[in-house]
Amino acid sequence: MMRVYVDINRCIGCRSCEVACKRVHGGKGHVNVHISEDRASVPLFCHHCEEAACTMACYSGALTKDGERTSFSLDKCTGCGLCRLACPFGVVWTDKLAHKCDLCAPNETPTCVLTCPAQALSNDYELALKRARARAGRATILGGKR
Amino acid sequence: MIQVDANKCLGCFACSNICPNQFITREEEEGKRRTIRWSKCKEECDICVEFCPAKALTLIPYSDSTPEVIEVSFDLVPCEVCKKGFATEPLLKRIRETVPSNLQTDSTGRSWVEICPFCRRELEAEMASKQVVQSRRK
Numbered sequence: 001m002m003r004v005y006v007d008i009n010r011c012i013g014c015r016s017c018e019v020a021c022k023r024v025h026g027g028k029g030h031v032n033v034h035i036s037e038d039r040a041s042v043p044l045f046c047h048h049c050e051e052a053a054c055t056m057a058c059y060s061g062a063l064t065k066d067g068e069r070t071s072f073s074l075d076k077c078t079g080c081g082l083c084r085l086a087c088p089f090g091v092v093w094t095d096k097l098a099h100k101c102d103l104c105a106p107n108e109t110p111t112c113v114l115t116c117p118a119q120a121l122s123n124d125y126e127l128a129l130k131r132a133r134a135r136a137g138r139a140t141i142l143g144g145k146r
Numbered sequence: 147m148i149q150v151d152a153n154k155c156l157g158c159f160a161c162s163n164i165c166p167n168q169f170i171t172r173e174e175e176e177g178k179r180r181t182i183r184w185s186k187c188k189e190e191c192d193i194c195v196e197f198c199p200a201k202a203l204t205l206i207p208y209s210d211s212t213p214e215v216i217e218v219s220f221d222l223v224p225c226e227v228c229k230k231g232f233a234t235e236p237l238l239k240r241i242r243e244t245v246p247s248n249l250q251t252d253s254t255g256r257s258w259v260e261i262c263p264f265c266r267r268e269l270e271a272e273m274a275s276k277q278v279v280q281s282r283r284k
Contacts, residue, residue: 078164086245088252090270
């Protein structure tokens, strides 16, 4: 199970990840694509924080850290809404009960990553690193222009 | 019968969500005020007591002299950014108490607790895409 990395340079704002997430989670999606000035777009979802504030606010044990993943068990949730208010990024939703990104566990690769037509989402740390290095290299060659 | 300690109640949704008989209801004036009502109940059930995050509920023997409905109301705290009410003050207080203070600010040092989840996403998107937007402005 790996985190999902976002390459904002590649995101085309098509919302395929939103739709795919909704499809596999019974109509309740956990991805939210934001458009910035009509020039860039960012898919927002759970960061699976190492020190996850939502797990600290949750009193019923529904939200816990499970390795890298911040996991959620529906049967323990009371729908109090504390996690929604404790998430610094606003990506834990409460729709009567809470719901959030589960990295599509137990699948190896999350559905949003499989779906993204622009390959803006990946769960390959090495790939994310390689792209960032390549971009920095190009920027140096072009004198700061990207 | 349920007894409510209004000073302890957070104004959250736990008891009204969990009550199997809909004796506990809530009403929300979008962005302004939230009211929770506990009807007099004779059930031998203490699920709400057990699941209250603030331990604000207790069971007391049934009595005819007490009111039919107990009501607690909260003004919603306005979001620092969009000014729409989004949470009760006791809920935000609880967040400030349970989340370590070093986690209560973002990378720019701004406290996020008083910002509503919608605006938190907006700010996050803005921050994350700043560089890309700038490079595409030309």
